[in-house]
Amino acid sequence: MNVSFPAAKALCLGAALVANALSLPAHGTELTRDNGARVGDNQNSQTAGPRGPVVLQDLHLLQKLQRFDRERIAERVVHARGTGAHGEFTATADLANLTTASVFTEGKTTPVFVRFSTVVHGNHSPETLRDPRGFAVKFYTVDGNWDLVGNNFPTFFIRDAIKFPDMVHAFKPDPDKNYGTNRTLFDFFSHVPEATRTLTLLYSNHGTPATYRHMDGSSVHAYKFVNAAGEYRYVKLNWKTRQGVKNLDPQEAAQIQSTDFNHMSRDMIEAINRGEFPRWDLYIQVIEPEDMDKFDYDPLDATKIWPDVPERKVGTLVLNRNPANVFNETEQVAMAPANTIPGIEPSEDRLLQGRLFSYADTQMYRLGANHQLLPINQPRVPVSNHNQGGLMNTGSRSGEVNYEPSRLLPHPQTASARYSELPLSGTTQQRKIYKEQNFHQAGELYRSFTRKEQRDLINSLGAALGEADDEARHHMLSFFYKADADYGKGLTRVAKGDLARVQALAAQLED
């Protein structure tokens, strides 16, 4: 077992305590095997004489190689490359009228672990690549762990979880080449007009943030905040960086990539080591359930922001400690939208509903059934239920009762933690949402950019679209033309499309 020196000291202290309890000699800091036995020689394998083969009975050698052979675990299927940091969240407003979650009691401080990430490529891929960035926060609250698993972009490419695996396949390397192509990427997206706003963000300079410290974050979805009276409201949550938003333009990104493909991890670790602790303010937007139909878009559509709903600051996040061991903390952390606490519930957003299943499912595969027992994932409150067994279970279950209800071991339930009640009518169905509005917010985003940002976007996206097949290219161009005619014309010029054809296709689109 390889351990750092302070950890080795703690381990050896632990070993001494156990040894004393068992009246055995303690080992001090000597090198041991995983079974605690001291090692005689860590430099020379046991051989049959000076020229003979290495013998199978060199148990220390066998175990050292076996442990090395198993060092890697399955990487995350998306968001594989991440950077984590510890910190705390302090509530600056009292939200008791909105939610029973005590993390939002004014002045209350809650420990957090945050994991930032790139999305598409594997662990150790360049951090300069054009990508959304993950912004996932685990709050260790007194009501249990709450994970707010968001991104830097406030919108997503799709609005229904059923499209997610296909979308990720289109973004990832092609199966026959092991590198991605714009031919397959836009072959997929030419069927996905709802991606127009988020693709505009991706190919703008927001797709290459300067550092993790210099980007905002968002829940993307609405969640439901539920108060003590059982009333719920729809709430979006947005992180705003106190460091200011800074992005790289294509030339800057290319220059950094040629010299440092770890620039975002390096920046975060070095800033925290210097004592420059990054901060973000948390803002919420709230919609009453009876107002949900009053917008010209669907507020539960993850491809939309809520531009006309006021924002209110409710707290501040500060990151002040780097992980001691990246594997144990950043790699093994399991963030899941299903980790909610009483007072915070999922909305009916179709994308979020799929995420509720997917994360815990992949974590059971990636880390095992007992991943919540790992120190980085453990709630800071007692866990008391009858889930049991499974691989690598280090829990402390004891006693004869492993069921509920029981008179021998009563487990009272908390009435205030019951789920809120949603009125329903109608039939089950498989249909699109009825207010798609695929292009309007993309046009507004394009027009909000400076001239330089618009130029960079048109050059980056236009060049990528130029590599798409003819038909997919013209469908894609028609989406951007529908969002904003100047935007569409600029892209058509760079992508060498036929403007009359783009205009004819755009005329068939509805918004």
Ligand code: HEM
């Ligand atoms: C139906 C849509 C989606 C599905 C099925 C999905 C699925 C996944 C899966 C399987 C992982 C790997 C988790 C792990 O191994 O621990 C992941 C990671 C992640 N996803 Fe999603 N995702 C979806 C949409 C989104 C959206 C909309 C956001 C942002 C709001 C998002 C943000 C993240 C982040 C930040 C991580 C990395 C978490 C970490 O740092 O450990 N995903 N996603």
